[in-house]
Amino acid sequence: MPLPRPAFLNPRMHSLSRANALVWGSVLLAVLISRFPHTRPTAFQIVPTALAFAGTAETLRCIRKRWSLYHAGVLLCLYMDLMALSIILFFLIYPYFHFIAASS
Numbered sequence: 001m002p003l004p005r006p007a008f009l010n011p012r013m014h015s016l017s018r019a020n021a022l023v024w025g026s027v028l029l030a031v032l033i034s035r036f037p038h039t040r041p042t043a044f045q046i047v048p049t050a051l052a053f054a055g056t057a058e059t060l061r062c063i064r065k066r067w068s069l070y071h072a073g074v075l076l077c078l079y080m081d082l083m084a085l086s087i088i089l090f091f092l093i094y095p096y097f098h099f100i101a102a103s104s
Contacts, residue, residue, distance in 0.1 A: 014058075014061050014062045015058065015062075016058075016059065016062045016073075016074065016077065018055075018058060019055045019056070019058035019059040019061075019062065019077070019081075020055070020059070020077060020080075021055075022051055022052070022054055022055030022058065023051075023052050023055035023056065023059075023080070023081050023084050024084070025051065026048035026049070026051035026052040026055065026084070026088060027048070027052070027084045027087060027088060029047070029048040029051070030045060030048040030049075030052075030087070030088040030091045030092075031091070033045055033047075033048065033091075034091040034095075036091065039091060039094060039095045040095055041095035041096050042095075045088070045091055045092040046092070048088050049085075049088050049089065049092055052081070052084055052085050052088050053085070055081060056078070056081040056082070056085065059074060059077050059078055059081055060078065062074050062077075063075075063078075
């Protein structure tokens, strides 16, 4: 008899903690891959970008139809996800702009 999976690991159930873990993990991975503050161009930044988009989609799944304090908390998490995505996209795109990054 197989052991039941925890709700955190079940992709069919909505999990706000799994979504936040995906987004924060992807931000940490993006910082480690980019070697901030000495950013360098690398195609591996696509992996944390995809993970952050998946986490944002999971957060979006957690929104309920009727407004409540939980709904407001999920909206705050969505704003946090958007800020995390902008940081990750900055790490992805910035090294390719040599005319901005080059020191005179």
